[in-house]
Amino acid sequence: MKLYNISMNNLRRRTGKMIFLVSGLFIGIATIVTLLAITESMSRDVEERLNQFGANIVMAPRSENLSLSYGGVTVGGVQYEVQELEERRLPEIRTIANSQNIGVIAPKALGSAVVKGKTVLLMGVDFEQEFALKTWWQWQGEQPRNPQDLLLGSEAAKVLGAAVGDNISIGGRDFHVSAVLTPTGASEDGIIVGDLKAVQALLNKEGKISLVEIAAFCRGCPINEMVLQIAEKFPEAKVSALKQVLMSKMQSIDMIRTFSYGIAALVIFVGSLMVFVTMMGSVAERTREIGIFRAIGFRQGHIMQIILLEAAIVGLGGGILGFVGGNAAAAAAIPAVIDQGAFAGINYSVGGLALLLGVSLSLLASLYPAYKASRLDPSEALRTL
Amino acid sequence: MNDAMAQNFIEIKNVGKDYGSGDRSVAAIRRMDVRIDDGEFVAVMGPSGSGKSTLLSVLGGLNKPSRGDVLVDSLDIYGLTPEQRADFRSEYVGFIFQSYQLVPYLTVLENVKLPMAITGLKNRVQDEMALAVLERVGLGEKVSRLPDQLSGGEQERVAIARAIVNRPPILLADEPTGNLDSDTADEIMNLLTALNREGLTIIMVTHNAEVAALASRTIRVKDGVCIG
Structure with missing residues (x-):
């Protein structure tokens, strides 16, 4: 006892x-x-959901010129002499200390082009990366995959009078409208999205990148630190965090x-x-x-x-x-x-x-x-x- | 135990106990001087409210007197700290309470082993000692029962077994036969007498003159004083 x-x-x-x-x-x-x-x-x-919600870090070249904008982010002025980012250096993003938190890296080449007599914003993207990032995009037609495929914003399609299956000539090259985005209420509505290499060639910007959207998996990852780490690798770029949505x-x-x-x-x-x-x-x-x-x-x-x-x-x-x-x-x-x-x-x-x-x-x-x-x-x- | 102290093993000197304070103070014990030798069997008799139960609790180190000294084996027990007094009770005193006071959620064996829970004895040794005393009081067959599964006489035996299991030199019993029929009371008294013959000093409070007659000496108490 x-x-x-x-x-x-x-x-x-x-x-x-x-x-x-x-x-x-x-x-x-x-x-x-x-x-x-x-x-x-x-x-x-x-x-x-936020991870599926798109980019939370944006990297763009530093520029003091007037600019076109996309997604509320100021990008290098496409109509002026601006510095662009070097495409070949993008893999360096994955060498930062917090690289394991990096999901999608979606580079873009932006520029204006005249299509059917109208000036429109042309965006060249890596289709695979872009669709991985923009999971909320919905479209009619086939998901573009090939260099000659185009994805038209709803507004752009309306203004240009183009529909799925049409062929459009830009800068003397023929493209195929494989899909039209349903209205998003964002900048995409008014632009033409094409293959990165094709758009770079059209804009004479081979190997140049205007903007990079990066999706970081943010469970416990320090976005601000990641921004600093990327900025250190790319001193010529302006790296910013789109964390308002996340924060709220x-x-x-x-x-x-x-x-x-x-x-x-x-x-x-x-x-x-x-x-x-x-x-x-x-x-x-x-x-x-x-x-x-x-x-x-x-x-x-x-x-x-x-x-x-x-x-x-x-x-x-x-x-x-x-x-x-x-x-x-x-x-x-x-x-x-x-x-x-x-x-x-x-x-x-x-x-x-x-x-x-x-x-x-x-x-x-x-x-x-x-x-x-x-x-x-x-x-x-x-x-x- | 000190052989030199065999005489006057327990000594109560000028002890008084008041309850309450000021004008409302009531003296349960006015003044008592009692000497009990080692191995004595003393009965304390007196009417209700005469102070006999208070005397027992004072003797057992449970109730600090308002005045006087209580010496047991030459130890001034109220000069000790409360925790030392607890050790004194564990070592020197076995209590048999009125109404048995068994712990209801412990079995017979566990109730008997209760005083050994604080001794550091191994469980095997505790079991041997407890079973031996339970055999002695005739309850060897009922060790697994709970108190409410026992008769009054059996509960009294468990209480006795618990009081003696640690082999204390002093047994204090408060009306041990008070709730029992005469046959069972006889059995209990035979047991107590046998324990006394083996050297246990017993001080027993009782109303019953026949029971008191079995003791070697009777102390009569009235109105808080010893009258003989």
Whole structure:
């Protein structure tokens, strides 16, 4: 017989009270785990969507001239003598320290051209990279793949009177309109998109790049540092982060997360209060029993050990069940909370936190009741003596 | 134990115990001087409220007197710190409480092993000692039962087994036969008498003159003083 046998037997044979105590902590910890898992999944979901949402770093040549613009980003003035980026140097982007965070690199050659008597903005792209970046693009016709294929913005198609399947002559070369973009509401609506090499040749810009859009996978990647790392490699370029969208989305998640923490703190407080009240009640109920322990020679420290050990076991039980239950609840709730969302998976560090929280809260809530129990006057506790 | 202290093993000198304070103070013990030798079987008799149970709790180191000294084996037990006094109780005193006071969620064996939970004895040794005393009190077959599965007499035996398992030199019993029928009371008293013959000093509070007659000496208490 050791002191822990007393604690274990008390919990084992007073199952009703133990279930009540454990359930108090279980509810609190399960709530925290559920909220954490849901916000984690939400955060991942948003980040994944953002990763599919296009570029978040843009690199363009430095220029003080007037310029045409694309995507709200100022690019080197295509109508003036400007410096361009060297296409052959682009692979260097993948040599930065955070290269593992780089997803798509989509170079562009921009310039104006006269088509059917109208000046339009011509954009040469690497079709494969561009479509990987612009996942929201929708079009009619066939996805362009060949050097002679063109993708027309909806507005450009209207102005030029061109449709899918038409042939268009630009700078004396024939091109085939393989697709027309459905209206995007962005700069693409008014431009003609062609193959990078073909457009470079048309514009006499072989090996030159006007703009590079880079998609970084941003889960925990330091966009600002990546911008600096790229800028260091390309001192002639202006590298900027398009992180407003990301930031505002992440701010929303952060707000939800803060709110979740608030709710979790409240639930945990109520759970701890429940443990405190139950433990206080238990001490009052066990006054005689504690009197017996004291009478047969248990020290005050022994009484505290018995009660705190019970609290620790209850806390451990609440922590384990709360972690399991919280993850189960999150897995069940996420499809309802996040559209097409998936459970982010079990986070074992949250498991460690749940156990630590369960045990420490239970101990904290039981500290005063245990102290009070240990201070019971044995003769008062055993009035019959 | 000190052989030189075999005489006056327990000594209560000018002890008084008041409950409450000021005008509302009530004296449970006015003044008592008691000497008990090692190996004595002393019955304490007196009407309800006479202070006999208070005397027992003072003797057992559970209830600090308002005045006077209590010496056990020449140890001034109320000169000790509360934690040292707990150690004293563990080493010197076995209690048999009125209404048995068994721990309801522990089995018979566990209840008996309870005083050994703080001794550092190995579980195997604890089991041997506990089973030996349970055999002695005739409960060897019921070691796995919970207290509420036992009769009053059986619970009293468990209480006795728990009180003596640590082999303390002093046994303090508060109305050990108070809740028992006469046959069971006889069995319990036979057990206590046998334990006393083996050298255990017993101080027993009782209302029952027949039970008190089995003791080697009777101390009569009335209104907080010893009257004989």
